[in-house]
Amino acid sequence: MSLILTSPPEPAEQAHRPPPSPLRLLWPAAALLLAVAAFALRVHNLAFESLDIDEADVVVYALADLRTVLERLLSAGDNGPAYMLLVRLWIGLAGQSEFSLRFLSVLPSVLSVPLFYALGRKLFDQRVGLAAAALGAFSTYQLFFAQMNKMYALVVCL
Numbered sequence: 395m396s397l398i399l400t401s402p403p404e405p406a407e408q409a410h411r412p413p414p415s416p417l418r419l420l421w422p423a424a425a426l427l428l429a430v431a432a433f434a435l436r437v438h439n440l441a442f443e444s445l446d447i448d449e450a451d452v453v454v455y456a457l458a459d460l461r462t463v464l465e466r467l468l469s470a471g472d473n474g475p476a477y478m479l480l481v482r483l484w485i486g487l488a489g490q491s492e493f494s495l496r497f498l499s500v501l502p503s504v505l506s507v508p509l510f511y512a513l514g515r516k517l518f519d520q521r522v523g524l525a526a527a528a529l530g531a532f533s534t535y536q537l538f539f540a541q542m543n544k545m546y547a548l549v550v551c552l
Contacts, residue, residue: 421511421515421520421523421524422511424524424527425507425508425511425523425524425527426508428507428511428524428527428528428530428531429504429505429507429508429527429531431531431532432503432504432507432530432531432532432536433500433504435531435532435537436500436503436504436537436540436541437497437500439541440492440493440496440497440500440541441491441492441493441496443492444492445492445495445543448542448544449495449496449542449543449544452477452478452481452495452543452544453481453485453490453495453543455478456478456479456481456482456485457482457485463475463478463479463482466478467479477544477545477548480498480548481495481498481543484498492543495543496540496541496542496543498543499539499540499541499542499543499544499546499547499548500540500541500547502547502548502550502551502552503536503537503539503540503547503550503551504540505551506530506536506547506550506551507527507530507531508527509551510523510526510527510529510530511523511524511526511527513526514526514527536550
């Protein structure tokens with residue numbers, strides 16, 4: 395006894411549909427290109443200036459003993475206490491230079507560009523998605539937040 399596997403017959407409306415255009419990949423490719431441009435903008439002169447007082451405070455709090463960091467997670471009024479744990483882990487992986495500390499903010503900022511595209515595409519269409527990605531890639535606020543050792547870029551991405 396032999397078994398022959400066949401695909402189910404296509405409905406009449408799908409049988410005559412033209413194949414998808416290769417241009418449909420142009421929109422996501424353009425969004426990816428915007429993310430690459432956003433990355434280049436964000437890492438350019440990333441360590442040009444030294445850490446300001448707020449960024450230095452993040453490092454001080456992140457490098458405090460673990461009990462202090464965990465107590466800050468539960469205390470009211472702290473600005474992004476869970477971010478301190480993330481910075482603590484990041485310092486263990488990448489070090490404490492201005493570039494490496496700020497690079498932690500670059501990653502979610504760049505990731506937000508294709509997320510802007512996906513959100514705009516889902517809510518409206520691909521053109522709106524691409525416009526949203528372009529606005530996110532070249533936004534001065536996004537660029538500013540991406541070059542700070544603070545939680546702002548991560549909040550936008552989340």
